Amino acid sequence: MRKIIKGVHEFQTNYFNTHRELFERLSEGQHPRILFITCSDSRIDPNLLTQTEPGELFIIRNVGNIIPPYGATTGAEGAAIEYAVEALGIKHIIVCGHSHCGAMKGLLQPSKLTDKMPLVYDWLKYAEGTRRIIQENYQDYEGDALLNAAIEENVLTQIENLRSYPVIHSKLYKGQLELHAWVYKIETGGVYVYSAERCSIKADHEEEEIEKNLQGAASHAFMNGNGKVSSLH
Ligand SMILES: [Zn+2]
Numbered sequence: 001m002r003k004i005i006k007g008v009h010e011f012q013t014n015y016f017n018t019h020r021e022l023f024e025r026l027s028e029g030q031h032p033r034i035l036f037i038t039c040s041d042s043r044i045d046p047n048l049l050t051q052t053e054p055g056e057l058f059i060i061r062n063v064g065n066i067i068p069p070y071g072a073t074t075g076a077e078g079a080a081i082e083y084a085v086e087a088l089g090i091k092h093i094i095v096c097g098h099s100h101c102g103a104m105k106g107l108l109q110p111s112k113l114t115d116k117m118p119l120v121y122d123w124l125k126y127a128e129g130t131r132r133i134i135q136e137n138y139q140d141y142e143g144d145a146l147l148n149a150a151i152e153e154n155v156l157t158q159i160e161n162l163r164s165y166p167v168i169h170s171k172l173y174k175g176q177l178e179l180h181a182w183v184y185k186i187e188t189g190g191v192y193v194y195s196a197e198r199c200s201i202k203a204d205h206e207e208e209e210i211e212k213n214l215q216g217a218a219s220h221a222f223m224n225g226n227g228k229v230s231s232l233h
Pocket of ligand 1: 039040041063064065098100102103104
């Protein structure tokens, strides 16, 4: 705790003092442009990763960057989504999974959770679609390759879950919202951008479309089980 309290003091004397104008502006209201959904994992820092300042990202964090489908629960995720899209007028939602995700490791071995972490076990039911896809389509995978497939597929599962929310469904219909599927590799700093359309192993033009959406940020692409993928450099 001592380190944390020292950190608060340092924040107040250094960062806050040099960014007073920003914080005064923020005290009048928030206008974030992005809803960033990621894992609770301590190794992820959305603002650091995207080099954004306070006020720029509206963030949902939970175990496994999971969004329960609409109607499955009345939890915090749904409320945050509604608020982000309806009240804040957010136009982009990023679901960002990450390498070495403990939640996805748990998803691959759910029986290990039932005894000691029953709440995690219950929560991972909202990623059951991911588990099924892995079980039925990735029989040849093992170890890290299997885990990475689960991490990637789960981001797409959660994008699909997002689509089940009426507020998102409607904005997508009107072309007023875009969904983005990302995976962050802790060990390299790489960010991989997946087509938000599952199983979209389609023509090359889709890949170009992704790159265009990224405003030329993607410099190379490769295939995986999900379809086209681009890397942000
Ligand atoms: Zn995680």
